[in-house]
Amino acid sequence: MSCEKLQSYDVIVGNEVFTLSGALCELIASRRALIVTTPTVDRLYGQRLRRCITDSGVDATVEVMSLTEHDKQMDTVLEICAAAHSRGLARHGLLVAFGGGVCCDLVTVASSLFRRGIPYSCVPTTLVGQVDAGIGLKGAINFANQKNYLGCFAPPKGVLVDPTLLISLPLLELQSGIAEILKMAIIRDETLFAKVADHGAQLIASRFNDAEGTGPEIIARSIELMLSELAPNCYEDRTLLRLVDFGHTFSPKLEELSGYHLRHGLAVALDISLSTAIAMELTLIPQATGELIFETIDSFGLPTYSPLFEPRDLQHAAEVTANHRAGALNLVVPTAIGSGTFISRLDELTPTLITAAIKRLSDRQEFSSVQGGVKEFAAQAPSFSGAR
Amino acid sequence: MSCEKLQSYDVIVGNEVFTLSGALCELIASRRALIVTTPTVDRLYGQRLRRCITDSGVDATVEVMSLTEHDKQMDTVLEICAAAHSRGLARHGLLVAFGGGVCCDLVTVASSLFRRGIPYSCVPTTLVGQVDAGIGLKGAINFANQKNYLGCFAPPKGVLVDPTLLISLPLLELQSGIAEILKMAIIRDETLFAKVADHGAQLIASRFNDAEGTGPEIIARSIELMLSELAPNCYEDRTLLRLVDFGHTFSPKLEELSGYHLRHGLAVALDISLSTAIAMELTLIPQATGELIFETIDSFGLPTYSPLFEPRDLQHAAEVTANHRAGALNLVVPTAIGSGTFISRLDELTPTLITAAIKRLSDRQEFSSVQGGVKEFAAQAPSFSGAR
Numbered sequence: 001m002s003c004e005k006l007q008s009y010d011v012i013v014g015n016e017v018f019t020l021s022g023a024l025c026e027l028i029a030s031r032r033a034l035i036v037t038t039p040t041v042d043r044l045y046g047q048r049l050r051r052c053i054t055d056s057g058v059d060a061t062v063e064v065m066s067l068t069e070h071d072k073q074m075d076t077v078l079e080i081c082a083a084a085h086s087r088g089l090a091r092h093g094l095l096v097a098f099g100g101g102v103c104c105d106l107v108t109v110a111s112s113l114f115r116r117g118i119p120y121s122c123v124p125t126t127l128v129g130q131v132d133a134g135i136g137l138k139g140a141i142n143f144a145n146q147k148n149y150l151g152c153f154a155p156p157k158g159v160l161v162d163p164t165l166l167i168s169l170p171l172l173e174l175q176s177g178i179a180e181i182l183k184m185a186i187i188r189d190e191t192l193f194a195k196v197a198d199h200g201a202q203l204i205a206s207r208f209n210d211a212e213g214t215g216p217e218i219i220a221r222s223i224e225l226m227l228s229e230l231a232p233n234c235y236e237d238r239t240l241l242r243l244v245d246f247g248h249t250f251s252p253k254l255e256e257l258s259g260y261h262l263r264h265g266l267a268v269a270l271d272i273s274l275s276t277a278i279a280m281e282l283t284l285i286p287q288a289t290g291e292l293i294f295e296t297i298d299s300f301g302l303p304t305y306s307p308l309f310e311p312r313d314l315q316h317a318a319e320v321t322a323n324h325r326a327g328a329l330n331l332v333v334p335t336a337i338g339s340g341t342f343i344s345r346l347d348e349l350t351p352t353l354i355t356a357a358i359k360r361l362s363d364r365q366e367f368s369s370v371q372g373g374v375k376e377f378a379a380q381a382p383s384f385s386g387a388r
Numbered sequence: 389m390s391c392e393k394l395q396s397y398d399v400i401v402g403n404e405v406f407t408l409s410g411a412l413c414e415l416i417a418s419r420r421a422l423i424v425t426t427p428t429v430d431r432l433y434g435q436r437l438r439r440c441i442t443d444s445g446v447d448a449t450v451e452v453m454s455l456t457e458h459d460k461q462m463d464t465v466l467e468i469c470a471a472a473h474s475r476g477l478a479r480h481g482l483l484v485a486f487g488g489g490v491c492c493d494l495v496t497v498a499s500s501l502f503r504r505g506i507p508y509s510c511v512p513t514t515l516v517g518q519v520d521a522g523i524g525l526k527g528a529i530n531f532a533n534q535k536n537y538l539g540c541f542a543p544p545k546g547v548l549v550d551p552t553l554l555i556s557l558p559l560l561e562l563q564s565g566i567a568e569i570l571k572m573a574i575i576r577d578e579t580l581f582a583k584v585a586d587h588g589a590q591l592i593a594s595r596f597n598d599a600e601g602t603g604p605e606i607i608a609r610s611i612e613l614m615l616s617e618l619a620p621n622c623y624e625d626r627t628l629l630r631l632v633d634f635g636h637t638f639s640p641k642l643e644e645l646s647g648y649h650l651r652h653g654l655a656v657a658l659d660i661s662l663s664t665a666i667a668m669e670l671t672l673i674p675q676a677t678g679e680l681i682f683e684t685i686d687s688f689g690l691p692t693y694s695p696l697f698e699p700r701d702l703q704h705a706a707e708v709t710a711n712h713r714a715g716a717l718n719l720v721v722p723t724a725i726g727s728g729t730f731i732s733r734l735d736e737l738t739p740t741l742i743t744a745a746i747k748r749l750s751d752r753q754e755f756s757s758v759q760g761g762v763k764e765f766a767a768q769a770p771s772f773s774g775a776r
Contacts, residue, residue, distance in 0.1 A: 001397055001398070001543075001618065001619050002394065002396040003543040004393070004394050005391075005393040005394075005625065006390065007391045008389060008391065009391075010389070011389070074462060078462060078531070082532060090711045090712055112540065113497075115538075116526065116538075116540055117540065117541060138504065143466070143469060143473070144470060149473070149503065150504075151501065151503075151504040152501065153504055153505065155389075230389065231390060234392075236504075237393070326480045327480075
């Protein structure tokens with residue numbers, strides 16, 4: 001028996017202040033909707049959201065829940081389902097995630113289970129959410145002490161990206177998001193890379209809401225690249241060679257080793273650095289290009305080295321990842337600004353190679369710490385608790 | 389963005405004693421597999437299954453769990469996921485459900501969540517499982533005191549139907565399964581209906597393993613019809629007009645009202661009777677044809693009437709179902725043996741119509757109870773606890 005499923009969705013990037021209101025009510029239309037959000041987002045935008053609901057007359061209510069990384073469990077998914085049940089949502093209802101990556105992840109899983117799957121939409125409020133976690137098909141929860149161990153692939157009904165929401169974000173959230181933008185730029189788009197590298201400091205200062213509109217422009221381009229990579233293989237059933245896995249081979253292990261004090265975007269920056277150093281060791285990328293990547297990462301206050309870089313742990317991370325990729329490592333490494341390739345076999349990643357790559361980053365680190373750069377930033381990181 | 393997913397699977401019906409062994413090991417092939425089963429099935433077939441695993445050298449282990457209707461909860465799904473994790477299953481691993489409908493339902497949900505979806509197969513051991521619950525894409529768990537409230541659509545890797553497994557089933561399980569076969573026959577296939585009607589008693593006596601092979605032949609035809617109905621709309625995203633919903637509009641409510649002492653197949657028989665009586669009231673089906681359906685149901689010891697037939701409850705059931713079908717009732721009623729139609733609008737199902745249909749069945753019941761038929765059977769039903 002053949003089972004065919006064809007769905008499509010749009011990611012709408014707004015370019016006016018709080019474009020969300022109108023677009024969200026348009027998306028809800030005549031559906032009954034439950035909007036799931038966090039206390040922080042509710043404090044910042046709840047009043048405006050409720051006014052928009054009342055003014056437009058849509059059948060939507062807001063459910064405020066704690067949705068931290070710690071809550072990323074099946075219990076929380078079932079709480080969302082229970083709220084949807086109380087609200088009387090049927091299979092033509094709509095769940096909306098109005099929050100960061102964790103909120104989007106949890107709502108995606110809940111929507112895929114509720115009545116065997118109901119439509120959902122994401123309105124990501126963090127930069128990581130807007131360029132990565134909130135725009136794809138993946139939902140996930142943590143299980144058995146492992147991040148994103150259970151989950152689903154479920155295309156949203158639509159995604160609304162409102163860059164004006166970023167204005168309330170803490171610094172670290174913007175840095176974290178820039179790491180995901182850099183990921184896309186390094187492996188796909190030299191022009192985007194140049195723009196991010198040039199405007200980085202100013203983008204962080206303006207919370208991506210600069211007068212020239214560079215922030216929203218960069219976000220839109222990053223999303224466009226991400227979707228073009230996802231589209232032909234969005235259920236990951238065609239190939240496990242995915243360029244968007246750049247920065248995502250060692251990073252889950254680094255997050256785990258840090259006791260989850262290391263934020264995802266920072267772990268991605270570390271993974272990008274390590275993968276680039278590996279490419280340099282293998283002369284897959286010119287030394288100067290590799291150095292340019294490191295410097296750009298530095299310039300955003302993101303780390304290129306971590307004391308968690310232990311050869312044995314990284315080897316183990318590679319093994320776990322390969323196990324998830326049907327036995328193939330498929331490590332993405334850059335070959336130039338704008339393109340990348342894969343190191344497919346696990347045995348190509350020798351202990352010597354890993355050790356040499358780590359040393360390269362450690363040597364750079366020592367040099368830059370003399371100048372008082374990244375270390376100060378790294379020391380601040382664990383104490384952050386943000387708006388997710 | 390477009391998201392396309394195309395999967396296909398085969399349902400293999402065996403015709404030799406315990407065809408399962410070879411076919412299952414072939415299906416597992418080089419995958420790492422976890423076979424989930426119940427204490428009852430393990431007691432009956434566990435030894436044979438383990439011998440087949442050892443002999444063929446496949447990488448499979450058996451996990452025995454309590455999987456009753458009471459266990460059809462997310463906790464049990466997570467227990468299966470934990471077992472799969474302990475077993476080191478990766479996204480290319482395989483979960484196998486070796487049991488009844490509940491086992492298939494739970495394994496389907498677990499496989500759809502584990503690592504965002506891994507392959508699974510079903511080896512249904514009950515007649516309902518072999519012709520209905522175990523051959524489609526649907527997985528489900530109970531939630532908020534409602535049957536199958538959460539779940540998923542996930543195509544299996546393959547389904548193995550071994551009619552020789554039915555030899556150990558209690559009578560009520562066979563009757564329950566025949567109700568699902570009758571469902572398909574009445575709305576799709578006059579020849580199948582005639583065959584089931586003619587050989588019913590003998591099929592029950594032989595546990596569908598008669599010397600002539602009529603049992604497996606009927607099972608295979610019923611599966612073929614079911615799959616042909618499912619295929620064009622297997623995610624229920626094309627239409628909510630589904631002929632296979634025959635017998636499934638009022639039955640969930642009847643099961644609920646009975647405190648889940650009424651088995652699914654018996655509830656389906658009651659729903660088929662009620663839907664047929666409604667068609668008779670509306671003269672959508674000749675009276676004699678309706679009567680033939682009732683008599684056939686009688687002949688299997690299945691009920692055509694229940695004291696749970698209360699107009700208000702049935703009206704409520706219709707409303708709940710319509711809510712799940714985007715506001716349309718889409719009640720399937722037969723128009724002849726081998727074809728059916730839909731009563732689409734909820735307001736077509738008037739209280740007068742329901743009351744008249746109930747009275748028709750109640751009058752028949754009183755007549756047949758004088759002759760000592762169905763009632764005796766109905767009294768036995770709640771005390772049964774079977775092999776699921």
